[in-house]
Each structure stands twice: as C-alpha cells, then as structure tokens.
Amino acid sequence: MARAxxxxxxxxxxAGLKRLPGIGPRSAERMAVWLLQNKKAEPLALAEAIxxxxxxxxxxxxxxxxxxxxxxxxxxxxxRDDSLLCVIEQAxxxxxxxxxxxxxxxxxxxGGKLSPLDRVSPEDLNIAGLMERIAVVEGEMEIILALGADVEGEATSNYLADMLRGKPVKITRIAQGLPAGGGLEHADELTLLRALQGRRDF
Amino acid sequence: MARAxxxxxxxxxxAGLKRLPGIGPRSAERMAVWLLQNKKAEPLALAEAIxxxxxxxxxxxxxxxxxxxxxxxxxxxxxRDDSLLCVIEQAxxxxxxxxxxxxxxxxxxxGGKLSPLDRVSPEDLNIAGLMERIAVVEGEMEIILALGADVEGEATSNYLADMLRGKPVKITRIAQGLPAGGGLEHADELTLLRALQGRRDF
Structure with a gap:
C-alpha cells in the first residue's frame, strides 16, 4: 500500500512555488496549503497578477x-536632469x-557586471547603449558609476572609466566608506582603508 | 518630481506575493523580480499551477x-483498515x-480544534461527520485521537472522548513523551511528566 x-x-x-528564490520545500508546502485552504487567500488573483x-x-x-x-x-x-547619468548593474x-x-x-x-568566472564579458553588458547615449549629448555631462563595491563591480568600473576616457564627459563614482549607523568596530579593514582614502574636508 | x-x-x-505566509516585503520583491527577469523562471507555468x-x-x-x-x-x-480511524485536526x-x-x-x-479564544466551538468542527462514520461501522473499531499536545488539542481530545463514551468503539490517543533524538536536558517539565506517566514495560 503506497503512502498517501x-x-x-x-x-x-x-513544485512551482519551490522554484522561487529563497523558498524551500517546507515553505512551498505551507504556501500551497494556505492558497488552497485559507479563506483570505486569493489564488486566482495571484495567478492573474503573475x-x-x-x-x-x-x-x-x-x-x-x-x-x-x-x-x-x-x-x-x-x-529629470539629462546631464547626470548614473550607471548601475541591474534594474x-x-x-x-x-x-x-x-x-x-x-x-x-x-544588465550585469564583468565576471570572467561567470563568463560575463563586455559584450554581454549594455555598454554600446551607454556609448550611444553619451554620443548624442550636447553640453556638459557627468557619468556617475554606481556599481557594487565587490571585485566584479570594481573591474566593471575600471573598464568603463577606460572606455569613457577621451569622451567629453566627467566621470565620477559613488563613495565607499563607513555605512550609515555603522561603528568602526564592525567595519572590515578594506572598508576603513577606503573610508580613509576617501576622506573629505570637514 | 516623484521618486520612480x-x-x-x-x-x-x-503585493500578491507578500500576502503568502512567511513572505515579507523584501522576499516578495525578490520573488517578483526573479519571476520577471530570470531566464529559468516560468511565471506562466506557476500561474497555471495555481x-x-x-x-x-x-x-x-x-x-x-x-x-x-x-x-x-x-x-x-x-x-486500508476500516477498523482504525485516526482523528486529526487538519488535512x-x-x-x-x-x-x-x-x-x-x-x-x-x-478542520480545527476547540478554542474559545478563537471562537471555535464544537459546531465548527466536523464532529457530526465523525459520528456518522462511527454509526455505520460493523464489528470492532478503534478511534485514535491524534490531536496536538497543546491546550486546545487536549480540550478537543477530552471533548471527543466524552462524546464517544458509550459508543461501541475503543478510544486511544497517540503517546506524549520524549521526541526522537531528544535528550532529557532539552525536554521541558510537562513533556517529562507525560513521558513518566506514559512509561511502558521494557
């Protein structure tokens, strides 16, 4: 006799719910039962929203x-200010x-960041679109690189800065340093190094 | 200018995903973005499954x-054995x-357990259906009460035992005691009390 x-x-x-990010088998089961049994659940509305x-x-x-x-x-x-363009990794x-x-x-x-390990090369990123947007600008323009502070983000920032050198744009990047509310005792060495390197007049 | x-x-x-049990605003956002952007996501299949x-x-x-x-x-x-009927709280x-x-x-x-605080009274539970099932049985029958070991589960077990007394059925309940793999140092007093009360010949 098979177990029911x-x-x-x-x-x-x-199975469908389990594929969602961060959802394990127990959570998926709980969500499915809730969708089918709870009076407040609106499963058809959720399906329509998807x-x-x-x-x-x-x-x-x-x-x-x-x-x-x-x-x-x-x-x-x-x-919005057309002279400010903020470059980010993802939507x-x-x-x-x-x-x-x-x-x-x-x-x-x-649409990503340079990562040889994940086989993401410059052609996989929307850099051509960025160059087109810069090409049509008249007047001053600032390109703000707002990529992550990890290795791939740094590599992508450096690559873009190289590409943009010689173009009539000012290139800046967002600051790295102590996060708001964070004490020095919780900051790692690299964060403190960059916070010191990026120090400003008070 | 409104923030985008x-x-x-x-x-x-x-909003629909956030209503699922155990899902907060951040998880719901992550799931929605995954459904829309990840190449492996199959949003329409999930909607159909729902x-x-x-x-x-x-x-x-x-x-x-x-x-x-x-x-x-x-x-x-x-x-399946018709002479064994296991009474449980929920499906x-x-x-x-x-x-x-x-x-x-x-x-x-x-379909629940007796709980005056949540306004769940005997009429809200499928006790009538249980009585009907018992009424048509011929021969011996054992009713196993497998309700939770919490206050409401206990109250429901006692209520059912009272209802079933006088019917031609044997009434049992599942054992309470030390959970498998659990040491005595992790067991609370009530669990140990019940484990002692329920001790069996070795």
Whole structure:
C-alpha cells in the first residue's frame, strides 16, 4: 500500500512555488496549503497578477528599468536632469537610489557586471547603449558609476572609466566608506582603508 | 518630481506575493523580480499551477483530506483498515502520519480544534461527520485521537472522548513523551511528566 500524498495538482503547485528564490520545500508546502485552504487567500488573483506582470512589463529600451509603455517612468519624465547619468548593474538598483532621494538624473542599467568566472564579458553588458547615449549629448555631462563595491563591480568600473576616457564627459563614482549607523568596530579593514582614502574636508 | 518606483503590474505582483505566509516585503520583491527577469523562471507555468490546484482540488467529503475526484486517495483505497480511524485536526496532518509508515487505517479531519479564544466551538468542527462514520461501522473499531499536545488539542481530545463514551468503539490517543533524538536536558517539565506517566514495560 503506497503512502498517501497530496494529489497531483497540489504537488505541481508546491513544485512551482519551490522554484522561487529563497523558498524551500517546507515553505512551498505551507504556501500551497494556505492558497488552497485559507479563506483570505486569493489564488486566482495571484495567478492573474503573475500573468499580467509577465505580459505587460518590459525592460525600458533606453535605460533597462522596468517599463509598461515605450519608455519607463524615469526616461519619460522631462523634469529629470539629462546631464547626470548614473550607471548601475541591474534594474533593481534604481529603487534604492531613488529612495535615497539624492539623485534627479537618469539611469543606465548594464544588465550585469564583468565576471570572467561567470563568463560575463563586455559584450554581454549594455555598454554600446551607454556609448550611444553619451554620443548624442550636447553640453556638459557627468557619468556617475554606481556599481557594487565587490571585485566584479570594481573591474566593471575600471573598464568603463577606460572606455569613457577621451569622451567629453566627467566621470565620477559613488563613495565607499563607513555605512550609515555603522561603528568602526564592525567595519572590515578594506572598508576603513577606503573610508580613509576617501576622506573629505570637514 | 516623484521618486520612480516599479510599474503598477510589478507592484501588484509584489503585493500578491507578500500576502503568502512567511513572505515579507523584501522576499516578495525578490520573488517578483526573479519571476520577471530570470531566464529559468516560468511565471506562466506557476500561474497555471495555481489556477489548476484552485480549480481541481477539493476537500474529500468523507475525511476532509485533499482530493481531486469524488473521494480522496485514502478513502478510495480498499486495502486500508476500516477498523482504525485516526482523528486529526487538519488535512495536512495526514502527511506526517503517512510518512511515519505506522498507520494503515483511515483518517478523519476535524478542520480545527476547540478554542474559545478563537471562537471555535464544537459546531465548527466536523464532529457530526465523525459520528456518522462511527454509526455505520460493523464489528470492532478503534478511534485514535491524534490531536496536538497543546491546550486546545487536549480540550478537543477530552471533548471527543466524552462524546464517544458509550459508543461501541475503543478510544486511544497517540503517546506524549520524549521526541526522537531528544535528550532529557532539552525536554521541558510537562513533556517529562507525560513521558513518566506514559512509561511502558521494557
């Protein structure tokens, strides 16, 4: 006699949920049972939200951020400063920068960072699009490199800086140093080294 | 100038995912972005799995376990022992019992446990169905109460034992004691009290 198990549609649902990032078998089972048994669950609404997002959301052809129309919200906004272009790794990096409230320019998502180990080379990143955007600019322009402070982010920043040298743009990069709220006792040596190297007049 | 945010379909998807049990805002955002950007993600397949499970899965009218046909896999299995009926709180309790491999009888899900604080009274539980199942049995029958070892589980067990007294059934309950792999130093007093009370000849 076989041990009883969930019927096939429940097992399929668990398998689908288990593929989501950060979701293990137990969480997937809990979510599936909740979707099927909880009175407050709206499984069909969730399915529709997935389909709608999948069908309506595209990458903005200019900057790479999430868009539903031809251009994303940011590229379509005429009040933004065209002379400031912030280069980021991935589309989701836009949100923390926007939440900081400190940036009113435009973005350019590379779609990754240089990583020989993962076989990501310059051709895999949207660097051609960045060059095109720079080529059509009239007047002054600042390119802010806002890539991660890890090895691949550093390598990508250096590669871009080399590419951009000679172009009529000012190249800057976001500061590295002590994170807000962090004490010196929690900072590693490299962070403190860079915080010291990047020290500013007070 | 408003700070840019995800387009509406992405925000709707994040909101839907955030309602799942154990999923906070950050996990929901991560899952939504993964569904939209990862090449291995199959968002439409997941949406279909949700719809299929929602439309095909019902509660078995006899025992309350998950079913896709008239009867669930367990109630439809003629090889199971009709003289053993295991009373459990909820449909998902079937699976750990099945995995133990120690039970070959049938199940009855109450659909909850008595809890005055949550306004769950006997009428809210499928006790009438249990009585009907007992009424039609010919020959010996054992009712195994496999409810939780918490206060509500105890109260429900006592209530059912009172209801079943006088019926031609043997009433048992699953043992309480030291969990497998657990040392005495990790057991609380109540567990040890019950383990001592439930001691058996060696």
């Amino acid at each position: 198990d969930f019927p096939a549609p429940v097992k399929d649902l668990i 389909v709608a997002a999948r069908n309506q959301v595209i990458a903005c052809p200019v900057c790479g951020f999430f868009a539903t129309r031809e251009l994303c919200e940011i590229c379509a906004d005429t009040r 989701t990096d836009v949100l923390p920068l926007e939440r900081s409230g400190a940036f009113k320019g435009r973005y350019h998502c590379l | 945010d995800f387009p509406a379909p992405v925000k709707d998807l994040i 719809v299929a499970a929602r439309n095909q899965v019902i509660a078995c009218p006899v025992c309350g376990f998950f079913a896709t046909r008239e009867l669930c896999e367990i109630c439809a299995d003629t090889r 998902t309790d079937v699976l750990p019992l099945e995995r133990s491999g120690a039970f070959k009888g049938r199940y009855h899900c109450l």
